[in-house]
Amino acid sequence: MQVGAPTIELNDGHRFPELGLGTYxxxxxxxxxxxxxxxxxxxxxLDTALNYGNEDAVGRAxxxxxxxxxxxxxxxxxxxxxxxxxxxxxxxxxxxxxxxLDHVDLYLIHWPNPSVGRxxxxxxxxxDLRDSGKVRSIGVSNFTPEHLRRIxxxxxxxxxxxxxELHPYFPQxxxxxxxxxxxxxxxxxxxxxxxxxxxxxxxxxxAAAAHGVAPGQxxxxxxxxxxxxxxxxxxxxxxxxxxxxxxxxxxxxDEVQAISALERGRLWDGDPDTHEEM
Ligand SMILES: NC(=O)C1=CN([C@@H]2O[C@H](COP(=O)(O)OP(=O)(O)OC[C@H]3O[C@@H](n4cnc5c(N)ncnc54)[C@H](OP(=O)(O)O)[C@@H]3O)[C@@H](O)[C@H]2O)C=CC1
Ligand SMILES: O=C(O)C(=O)[C@@H](O)[C@H](O)C(=O)CO
Numbered sequence: 001m002q003v004g005a006p007t008i009e010l011n012d013g014h015r016f017p018e019l020g021l022g023t024y025x026x027x028x029x030x031x032x033x034x035x036x037x038x039x040x041x042x043x044x045x046l047d048t049a050l051n052y053g054n055e056d057a058v059g060r061a062x063x064x065x066x067x068x069x070x071x072x073x074x075x076x077x078x079x080x081x082x083x084x085x086x087x088x089x090x091x092x093x094x095x096x097x098x099x100x101l102d103h104v105d106l107y108l109i110h111w112p113n114p115s116v117g118r119x120x121x122x123x124x125x126x127x128d129l130r131d132s133g134k135v136r137s138i139g140v141s142n143f144t145p146e147h148l149r150r151i152x153x154x155x156x157x158x159x160x161x162x163x164x165e166l167h168p169y170f171p172q173x174x175x176x177x178x179x180x181x182x183x184x185x186x187x188x189x190x191x192x193x194x195x196x197x198x199x200x201x202x203x204x205x206x207a208a209a210a211h212g213v214a215p216g217q218x219x220x221x222x223x224x225x226x227x228x229x230x231x232x233x234x235x236x237x238x239x240x241x242x243x244x245x246x247x248x249x250x251x252x253x254d255e256v257q258a259i260s261a262l263e264r265g266r267l268w269d270g271d272p273d274t275h276e277e278m
Contacts, residue, residue: 004042004244008229010160011183012130014105014137017073018224019244020045022189022233027054034235035061039072041241047163047187047231049077049110050095051277059099074101077110077141080278083118088125092134107135108163111277112147123151139163141189142272145178152182163187165270166228168198168219168262176226188223191230192216193267203258211249214242221246222259 007015021043026034031054035046039061048058055076062072076099082091092107107126112119119140126138139161140151152158162179166172166188179186192198199205199215207218216232220243223230232243251259269275 004044006247008185010137010185011158012137012160014160016106016137016161016185016229017045018229019220019246020047020073020075020229020231021240022231023048023054023058024052024233026233026235027052027057029057030235031057032060032064034237034240036065037237038234038240039065039067041237042244043240044071045073045075045229045231047075049079050082050091050098051077051079051110055095055098056100059101063100069101073105074099075106075108076104077108078122079110080113080116080276083109083113083116083122085121085125088122088129092129096134103134103136105136106139106161107137108139108141108161109143111142111275112140112144112272113275113277114147114273115276119147120151120154123157124155127155127157137161139184142270142275142277144272145175147272148178148182148184158182159184161185161187161229163189163231165189165266165268166223167191167193167267168201168204168222168259169193169264170266171226171260171263173260176228180227186226186228188228188230190267191223191232192219196267198262201262203255203262207251207255207259210255211251213246213249216243217246218251218255218259221249221251222256225251225256
């Protein structure tokens, strides 16, 4: 029986769930409990980062879960202050120590931090880390087409995933096309646009009524139909279940287009060419 989200194949052959749990803000005992309820309700993809300060909570939920470790896809991210070849090798050890796990399933460069000027060296380390067994799949986050081309040209290795800001206000059509050309899976951060007023937008409310689902489910289904993997964060067990339950209905092409037409651009200070995330 299918539990949770269906899976797709990454460019390295590994399977990857079509929807996961964002964990930014899920810290401490409460955070670990919330991640635990998500796993129990069927989430298999978890998204954390060294900079979230909650790898310990996420790792605890994974270790205490009854779901076998090999069924879970644990993602973490390397911060800007750890860019560099040797630094990346040290950073993964810190992350694995925090998680209390012997490997992560997906490791991402959190931001390109072009001002640091070391994301290519960092990517070279990621390629080697994949061979070390500490990391199963490697990817990036917040990379533009130019950043992607630089790391692919330097190593011949395309990331399995690029996790980027993506929601109906910022559908990222051009970047998604580049990902398709390079065989990179698009993962959507802040897929619900951090709740905001998105869930009251007319095309979303109308589609929710037409399909008998909640507005958040319409938004997450829109991601899935674009071919992007959303990682909505919720600390609430009922909303976690609702967010995962988006594989039993289909939006029409008109509905998808009407939702994409809400486009207005980036919502936060997240221009990858200038954002400083250390
Ligand atoms: N790579 C990067 O640079 C970044 C990565 N991320 C990742 O993406 C994840 C998700 O993004 P995030 O910024 O958290 O924002 P989201 O778009 O996932 O929105 C989360 C907010 O929506 C609420 N919410 C969740 N489900 C529903 C629902 N069904 N109906 C109504 N409200 C709902 C949550 O509240 P409640 O918890 O109470 O349900 C929370 O306030 C992060 O947690 C993180 O893992 C985020 C930003 C940048
Ligand atoms: O949440 C993340 O993954 C980030 O990259 C953060 O920079 C986030 O965007 C934030 O708002 C931190 O204050």
